[in-house]
Amino acid sequence: MEVFFLYGFFQRAFLAGVFIAIACALLGIFLILRRDAMIGHGLAHVTFAGVALGLYLNVMPLAVALFVAVVASWIIMKLKVKAGLHGDTAIAIFSSVGFALGILLVTLSQSFNVDLFSYLFGEILAIETSEVVFSIVLAFVVVLLVVVNYHKFMYMTFDRESAKASGIKVDRLDGLLTVLTAVTVVLGMKVVGILLVSALVVIPAAAGLQVASNFKQAIVLSTFISITSIVIGLVLAFLLDLPASGSIVLLSFLAFGILFVFRRSRR
Amino acid sequence: MDSVAAEQKLLIEIQNVCYDYGYGDVLKDVSFPINSHDFLAIIGPNGSGKTTLLKIILGLLKPRLGEVTIMGKTVEEFADWKKIGYVPQKATHIDSLFPVSVKEVVAMGIQSSRRFPRRTRGEDICCISRALQQVGMGEYKNRRIGNLSAGQQQRVFIARALANHPKILMLDEPTTGVDAKTQEHFYDMLQRLNREKEITIVLITHEVGIINKHVEQVACLNQTLVYHGSHDEFCRSDEFKRMLADGHHLVSHHH
Numbered sequence: 001m002e003v004f005f006l007y008g009f010f011q012r013a014f015l016a017g018v019f020i021a022i023a024c025a026l027l028g029i030f031l032i033l034r035r036d037a038m039i040g041h042g043l044a045h046v047t048f049a050g051v052a053l054g055l056y057l058n059v060m061p062l063a064v065a066l067f068v069a070v071v072a073s074w075i076i077m078k079l080k081v082k083a084g085l086h087g088d089t090a091i092a093i094f095s096s097v098g099f100a101l102g103i104l105l106v107t108l109s110q111s112f113n114v115d116l117f118s119y120l121f122g123e124i125l126a127i128e129t130s131e132v133v134f135s136i137v138l139a140f141v142v143v144l145l146v147v148v149n150y151h152k153f154m155y156m157t158f159d160r161e162s163a164k165a166s167g168i169k170v171d172r173l174d175g176l177l178t179v180l181t182a183v184t185v186v187l188g189m190k191v192v193g194i195l196l197v198s199a200l201v202v203i204p205a206a207a208g209l210q211v212a213s214n215f216k217q218a219i220v221l222s223t224f225i226s227i228t229s230i231v232i233g234l235v236l237a238f239l240l241d242l243p244a245s246g247s248i249v250l251l252s253f254l255a256f257g258i259l260f261v262f263r264r265s266r267r
Numbered sequence: 268m269d270s271v272a273a274e275q276k277l278l279i280e281i282q283n284v285c286y287d288y289g290y291g292d293v294l295k296d297v298s299f300p301i302n303s304h305d306f307l308a309i310i311g312p313n314g315s316g317k318t319t320l321l322k323i324i325l326g327l328l329k330p331r332l333g334e335v336t337i338m339g340k341t342v343e344e345f346a347d348w349k350k351i352g353y354v355p356q357k358a359t360h361i362d363s364l365f366p367v368s369v370k371e372v373v374a375m376g377i378q379s380s381r382r383f384p385r386r387t388r389g390e391d392i393c394c395i396s397r398a399l400q401q402v403g404m405g406e407y408k409n410r411r412i413g414n415l416s417a418g419q420q421q422r423v424f425i426a427r428a429l430a431n432h433p434k435i436l437m438l439d440e441p442t443t444g445v446d447a448k449t450q451e452h453f454y455d456m457l458q459r460l461n462r463e464k465e466i467t468i469v470l471i472t473h474e475v476g477i478i479n480k481h482v483e484q485v486a487c488l489n490q491t492l493v494y495h496g497s498h499d500e501f502c503r504s505d506e507f508k509r510m511l512a513d514g515h516h517l518v519s520h521h522h
């Protein structure tokens with residue numbers, strides 16, 4: 001079993017994957033409970049525009065994507081608050097416009113190639129050392145900020161008005177949560193690709209929420225499911241020569257299915 | 268000690284507050300003080316602006332005109348919000364599937380007021396248990412909040428406020444739809460907090476019937492401040508008689 005860990009590429013994928021898995025699960029819980037589950041999906045499409053821009057300009061697509069996603073997430077949030085658009089509307093508009101822009105840029109830069117495909121479908125097993133470092137550092141920062149603000153996020157998600165009345169700067173924390181989501185989506189893209197990254201944010205958290213009776217349980221369970229899906233997914237991908245992204249997402253869905261049935265049968 | 272306890276200090280001052288949501292006045296030139304150790308009921312029919320006034324005091328809404336000062340500071344300057352415990356109107360806005368235990372709900376109150384949260388343990392656990400015991404919910408620590416009745420949820424929210432050792436507790440329609448016996452217990456509990464912990468109580472209600480023996484001051488609201496003074500005087504006032512004549516459940520003149 002330990003044989004995979006001898007391979008450098010496997011170690012890198014494993015390390016980055018675990019960190020990203022934690023970030024995804026943590027944010028996923030808050031997003032689902034805030035009824036904001038689709039923001040990951042929307043930001044993933046915007047990220048596609050960022051990647052395309054990076055390919056077009058021929059500068060680090062990951063960095064450009066990060067910048068574009070963070071800016072877009074900020075605008076989506078502002079639109080939701082200021083322009084009186086319902087949260088979903090802003091996300092729906094941005095997600096399609098982002099994708100349209102991406103297609104345009106990709107065509108212009110004539111980069112319909114393997115490179116692009118690795119962003120669309122993910123290629124964690126081909127992750128480079130520099131990207132691993134980048135991913136781990138960012139994922140660590142995301143996790144740290146969520147942990148530091150854990151109770152505040154929980155309070156404002158549960159009872160926004162009271163949280164505000166108790167002096168919590170809810171608007172500022174909304175912004176933080178949105179930006180952290182953007183960063184996480186970009187990181188998750190390296191693991192499962194643009195097309196599946198929202199699954200990484202939503203499914204493990206949704207699975208954990210099926211059976212959790214308190215918040216701590218929800219966090220622990222979701223993180224566990226997220227990490228396990230990524231690790232087993234990577235191993236399966238390596239052993240059976242399957243695509244890692246598809247395996248990871250289907251495994252987390254399997255966990256969701258099992259817990260869903262379990263909860264139903266418990267009644 | 269006694270003379271200190273008896274001394275009334277101005278805690279909150281509401282001065283000439285006007286508010287509208289963009290469709291005409293909801294509050295017109297409302298002014299009155301709230302002193303330490305008060306047990307004040309703000310009463311008025313549905314839609315008379317009680318919740319709006321409370322939200323203005325808490326800084327959730329900004330008055331169009333006028334000002335609220337809390338412990339000598341304007342709402343903008345005031346920072347010590349954990350001293351003000353807020354228990355919102357009926358817990359119906361709570362997602363009943365939200366995975367959070369009673370214990371965690373109370374912990375939110377303590378932890379959120381810290382710049383850097385730390386693990387909940389030791390003194391925090393004591394503090395949480397004590398707050399839950401004060402509202403008679405000690406045995407429900409590990410229950411999920413969504414599995415409790417609305418009245419029990421309300422008690423948990425009071426415990427959340429109490430865990431921060433507030434100077435003042437503001438409750439919005441805490442006993443709507445609660446049977447008379449439970450209401451009596453509830454008011455006994457508030458009175459204990461008021462007498463023993465010296466917590467100022469401000470409660471909002473639209474039922475005159477609720478204005479019972481525990482309440483000491485009354486502010487009667489219907490867009491403007493119709494009456495403000497002691498409970499005993501209120502019971503002798505024409506205002507009260509008129510309200511009783513309208514039935515215990517007040518009806519706004521809008522309807």
Ligand SMILES: Nc1ncnc2c1ncn2[C@@H]1O[C@H](COP(=O)(O)OP(=O)(O)O)[C@@H](O)[C@H]1O
Pocket residue numbers: 288293311312313314315316317318319320
């Ligand atoms: N968010 C809001 N937007 C517009 N109008 C509101 C809003 N909240 C309350 N109102 C109106 O303001 C008036 C006072 O409401 P409120 O303060 O909730 O009264 P009360 O708590 O005394 O029942 C009502 O006429 C109500 O319809």
Ligand SMILES: [Mg+2]
Pocket residue numbers: 317318319356439440
């Ligand atoms: Mg009200």
